[in-house]
Amino acid sequence: MAILLVALTFVVLLIPGLTSYGFRNCIQSSVIINSYNCIARGLTDVKSAVGDLPSDVWYLNISYNNIQTLHQGSFGHMPFLRTLRLNHNQLQRLDPGAFENLTMLEKLHLSSNKISNLSKEVFCGLQNVSWLFLDDNLLSSIHPEAFSHLTNLQNLNLSMNNLHNFEKVVQSIHPLQKLNTLMLCSNQISSLNHTHRLPSTLRWLFLCKNQLATLDCQQDFFLNISWLDLSYNNIATSSLQTMDLRKVIYLNVAFNGNFDILIFIKNPTVPINRIDYSGLNLNNDSKLKTMCRYLKGFNINTLYLSGNKIKTLNRGTLTDCPLNKTLDLSRNRLKGLGCLEFMSKTNVENLIVEHNLLKELINCSKKSHFPRLRHISFRYNRIWIVKGNAFHFAPNLQTLYLNINNIVFLERYSFSGLGKLRELRLDNNLITDLYENSFANLTELRILNLRNNRVSVIFSKVFYNLGKLTTLDLGGNKITQLKNQSFYGLRSLSKLYLDGNQIKEISRYVFSHVESTLLVLDLKSNHLRYNTTRETYSPFLTLSKLYDLKLQAQQPYGLTAIPQGFFKGLKSLKALYLAQNRISSLSSDAFNELGQLTYLSLAEDCNGIQRLPPGIFKNLKNLQILDLENICLQYMRMEVFSSLTNLKRLLLTKNALTHINIKVFENMTQLKYLDLRKCPLSCTCNNAELQMWFKKGPVQIVLPYNLTCPANENSYFHDFDTHVCDMEIKIKLFCSSFTSILLFIIIPIVYSKFYWMIKYNYFLFVAWLHERWKSEKELYKYDAFVSYNTHDEEWVYKIMLPVLETSALRLCLHHRDFQLGRDIIDNIVDSIHNSRKTICVVSRSYLQSEWCSLEMQLASYKLFDEMRDVLVLILLDNIPDRELSTYHRMRKLMLKKTYITWPTEPEAQQLFWAKVQEAVSGKRPSEGHQGIKIVKW
Incomplete structure (x- = not known):
């Protein structure tokens, strides 16, 4: 098994199947396949953006980079490009022919750069461009023929540049026979003096925020202009009064300090009913009434009076105005409007009074009606109270905007009489309480927005009469609980927003009154929390039509766990948001009920999920988008992802993935988009196939060239060396490595346990080669080799040696018979094998000696080699078994061998020497002799 595991770490099988591709600095849209975004990539040249893009690009956005120059033919391989965005770069130079071959380009965005001039050939080849944006640059000069190639140009924006010379601008646009709109605002133009005419097709001309004082142009210069903006200049009344403006349908001369509108409108050639009267200092009743008298009898659809510093409007002020x-009264200083007495009987449909100082909306129950009034906007004021019947004057009102005020109080029946109101916006106020009669009469209301107020409780039957309401927005309030009757009466509600509240619990009966109609439910950023998956609980059991459910970012801890059957009943759910919830426990059957789900987000749960249980997505056959960004995912397992057969987008950004087996993607046959940014993929052979899979195919890997190797930030995943990962090399490496590892493991073990046996066999082999060993028939050089310790040398020389050698026995002693200068091991081996027997004189000193142990061990090897008794053991000391147990080799040998004990009694010593002589000479001693002890294993 161990060998198999080692083998698997070296051998990787090649798996054919789904392949992928990616671009160095661009991301292909997952919705529009011909659309590419290369935004904010820090690019300094165009080539690094478009170099690896295909030729069939239609839309290309390279905005917010640091490109300074466009060289000739920068986009030459993109003949099908329709829209090109290069805004917010550092463009300073556009080489002639920079856009050549873009014959199908329709929109070119060059805004917010540093272009100072336009050469003659800069737009060569752009004959199909209809929109050109050059605003917010440093343009000071334009070649007279710079736009000559733009034969289909209709809209040209040159605002916010340094084009002081209006004549040169007109000269450059004169050839444009299809130009419809020209924007020249904020260019410091001081004169309209000219020799060339404007293109006859030009209808919209913007000259706002310049330095025009006298126009200094021909009287019919604006003859064909329909929309003329001359606001924010210094134009005198007389300068404009002489101009022929008969065809103008909208004229804006706001905020011209020396302009008197009341003198200007006396000119019979001026279309006074088409003037924007904003910013013309009409700040009192007298001026407004005078203006209205001039306008009386004209047909005016929209009267703009914004920015006139109007503080009050008295009864009948605008009565004569048609x-x-x-009617737009925005950006004035009005503190009150009464009940609209200032305009008396009128046919006005839309009343806009935004960005004023309105504080209170009074009761208008007995005031005149405006039956044609359909829309009122009082946004961006300081309204703090809405009295009862405040809009009684507009019985046919359909939309009412009171958002972005300071409304604290809504009196009872504030909206009384608005039986036809369809949309009511009260968001971004300070409303704390909603009562049963707050919306009592709004039976036709479709949209109610109460977002970002201070509502804490939704009492029963507050929305009782809103039977036709389809959208209710209560997000951003302080609601802590929902009562079972909170949504009573909302029989048509399809969209309910409760995000950003403090709801801690949802009863399974809360949505019982909207269960048959609710389609969208937003519970994001509340205080919902569940601690265990063992509990069985579903607050959505009856919401069978719901298709969008948002539960992300529950505060402050997140959902933590999802109870069993939590999503039971959501048969139609298409989108589920569970991001930022720190979910630590997610069971494998959590999504079993969501067979129709197409979008699922579990992103930003790095403190929670970390590991997805097998089979968690098994029923999500229709899932198309899966967002798993930053969930600390470490592995992608087949048993987790194998069922996602219809998945198109998989987001795995900022996970802990170091290795991905591409088999995981085999079943994802519809996958088109894979995001692995900021994943620490290891640059090793484990990922060799993944690197190969990155390089081509139908799956887009988002910015694969940005993936660096974790061990070295200067090396990249897409080009780490995979040659060593070749199969043949892998096998060779495995074989050699495995063998080497095996030898490194075995050799030390063999060395430590069998060192002397190996040494002995080595010398045996050498002796055989030199024919030094004698056969059994030949005589040995010695009868016995004596192995003893130096502490026992006196006994050996004075007692044993005289007795045995006088008996004609030849003994070998290392002090006497070893060859001088020769290795001691060689002397020992030779002496043992030149002797018939080996006598081991065993004592306590002998047992403690390493050399004696070696001599005994080598003699033992001879015993095993020749398969006969060659050892004679003499025990000088009486050594107990417990003491002998420490020397396991000696004890083991004594259990198997006969040994002779040295007796201390003189009368027994004669028998002792007889037995030693018999043991050395090879004759078997007679049975019954004392001093001999036979022990069997």
């Missing part, structure tokens, strides 16, 4: 559709 208000047919829209």
Whole structure:
């Protein structure tokens, strides 16, 4: 098994199947396949953006980079490009022919750069461009023929540049026979002096925020202009009064300090009913009434009076004004409007009073009605109270905007009489309480927005009469609980927003009154929390039509766990948001009920999920988008992802993935988009196939060239060396490595346990080669080799040696018979094998000696080699078994061998020497002799 595991770490099988591709600095849209974004990539040249893009690109956005120059033919391989965005770069130079071959380009965005001039050939080849944006640059000069190649140009924006010379601008656009709109605002133009005419097709001309004082142009210069903006200049009344403006349908001369509108409108050639009267200092009743008298009898759809510093409007001030559709009083200083007495009987449909100082909306129950009034906007004021019947004057009102005020109080029946109201916006106020009669009469209301107020409780039957309401937005309030009757009466509600509240619990009966109609439910950023998956609980059991559910970012701890059957009943759910919830426990059957789900987000749960249980997505056959960004995912397992057969987008950004087996993607046959940014993929052979898979195919890997190797930030995943990962080399490396590892393991073990046996066999082999060993028939050089310790040398020389050698026995002693200068091991081996027997004189000193142990061990090897008794053991000391147990080799040998004990009694010593002589000479001693002890194993 161990060998198999080692083998698997070296051998990787090649798996054919789904392949992928990616671009160095661009991301292909997952919705529009011909659309590419290369935004904010820090690029300094165009080539690094478009170099690896295909030729069939339609839309290309390279905005917010640091590109300074466009060289000739920068986009030459993109003949099908329709829209090109290069805004917010550092462009300073556009070489001639920079856009050549873009014959199908329609929109070119060059805004917010540092272009100072336009050469003659800069737009060569752009004959199909209809929109050109050059605003917010440093343009000071334009070649007279710079736009000559733009034969289909209709809209040209040159605002916010340094084009002081209006004549040169007109000269450059004169050839444009299809130009419809020209924007020249904020260019410091001081004169309209000219020799060339404007293109006859030009209808919209913007000259706002310049330095025009006298126009200094021909009287019919604006003859064909329909929309003329001359606001924020210094134009005198007389300068404009002489101009022929008969065809102008909108004229804006706001905020011209020396302009008197009341003198200007006396000119019979001026279309006074088409003037924007904003910013013309009409700040009192007298001026407004005078203006209205001049306008009387004209047909005016929209009367713009914004920015006139109007503080009050008295009864009848605008009575003579022909208000047919829209009245705009925004950006004045009005503190009150009464009940609209200032405009008396009128046909106005839209009333816009935004960005004023309105504080209170009074009761208008007995005031005149405006039956044609359909829309009122009082946004961006300081309204703090809405009295009862405040809008009684507009019985047919359909939309009412009171958002972004300071409303604290809504009196009872504030909206009384608005039986036809369809949309009511009260968001971004300070409302704390909603009562049963707050919306009592709004039976036709479709949209109610109460977002970002201070509502804490939704009492029962507050929305009782809103039977036709389809959208209710209560997000951003302080709601802590929902009562079972909170949504009673909302029989048509389809969208409910409760995000950003403090709801801690949802009863399974809360949505019982909207269960048959609710389609969208937003519970994001509340205080919902569940601690265990063992509990069985579903607050959505009856919401069978719900298709969008947001539960992400529950505060402050997140959901933590999802109870069993939590999503039971959501048969139609298409999108589920569970991000930022620190989910630590997610069971494998959590999503079993969501067979129709197409979008699932579990992103930003790095403190929670970390590991997905097998089979968690098994029922999500229709899932198309899966967001798993930053969940600390470490492995991608087949048993987790194998069922996602219809998945198109998989987001795995900022996970802990170091290795990905591409088999995981085999079943994802519809996958088109894979995001692995900021994943620490290891640059090793484990990922060799993944690197190969990155390089081509139908799956887009988002910015694969940005993936660095974790061990070295200067090396990249896409080009780490995979040659060593070749199969043949892998096998060779495995074989050699495995063998080497095996030898490194075995050799030390063999060395430590069998060193002397190996040494002995080595000398045996050498002796055999030199024919030094004698056969059994030949005589030995010695009868016995004596192995003893130096502490026992006196006994050996004075007692044993005289007795045995006088008996004609030849003994070998190392002090006497070893060859001088020769290795001691060689002397020992030779002496043992030149002797018939080996006598081991065993004592306590002998047992403690390493050399004696070696001599005994080598003699033992001879015993095993020749398979006969060659050892004679003499025990000088009486050594107990417990003491002998420490020397396991000696004890083991004595259990198997006969040994002779040295007796201390003189009368027994004669028998002792007889037995030694018999043991050395090879004759078997007679049975019954004392001093001999036979022990069997």
